Amino acid sequence: MYRIGQGTDFHQLAEGKELWLGGVKIPHTKGAVAHSDGDVLLHALCDALLGALGLGDIGKHFPDTDIRFKGIDSKVLLQRTYSKIREKGYWLINADCTLLLQAPKIAPHVEAMQQAMSRILNVSREDISIKATTTEQLSFIGREEGVVATAIVLLQKF
Numbered sequence: 001m002y003r004i005g006q007g008t009d010f011h012q013l014a015e016g017k018e019l020w021l022g023g024v025k026i027p028h029t030k031g032a033v034a035h036s037d038g039d040v041l042l043h044a045l046c047d048a049l050l051g052a053l054g055l056g057d058i059g060k061h062f063p064d065t066d067i068r069f070k071g072i073d074s075k076v077l078l079q080r081t082y083s084k085i086r087e088k089g090y091w092l093i094n095a096d097c098t099l100l101l102q103a104p105k106i107a108p109h110v111e112a113m114q115q116a117m118s119r120i121l122n123v124s125r126e127d128i129s130i131k132a133t134t135t136e137q138l139s140f141i142g143r144e145e146g147v148v149a150t151a152i153v154l155l156q157k158f
């Protein structure tokens, strides 16, 4: 039994905030404005995992009005999300993710992100694909006002 899921997340960027992507802190002048650490990539991945089993979205499970989730490490959110998937008897086969942002360059950090994510999801690094693209200076992404991530996952029940 296979299930597929997709997720999308957006965050605003602001000066002086930390930039967390794929469970890794990236040195940059701007970071995400968010209730949690604002890790757009992990949030998209959580939504994809939940979506695959029709379990709603990350906002339903971890509401940003809940004080317990203020400033929370999104790796914890991913861990808790994946526990819900495992409870239903499913495993992740692979994930394919895309980051849309103008800066900084993501390539030097991809391996660390794959490592952080694959450790939580109990798969090998090759099972987590992370791609990045700029928008050629177009739109809010090009103006570095925000960052977007999309993720697609395949789950299997054994």
Ligand SMILES: [Zn+2]
Pocket (backbone or CB within 6 Å): 009, 010, 011, 034, 038, 039, 040, 043
């Ligand atoms: Zn988010």
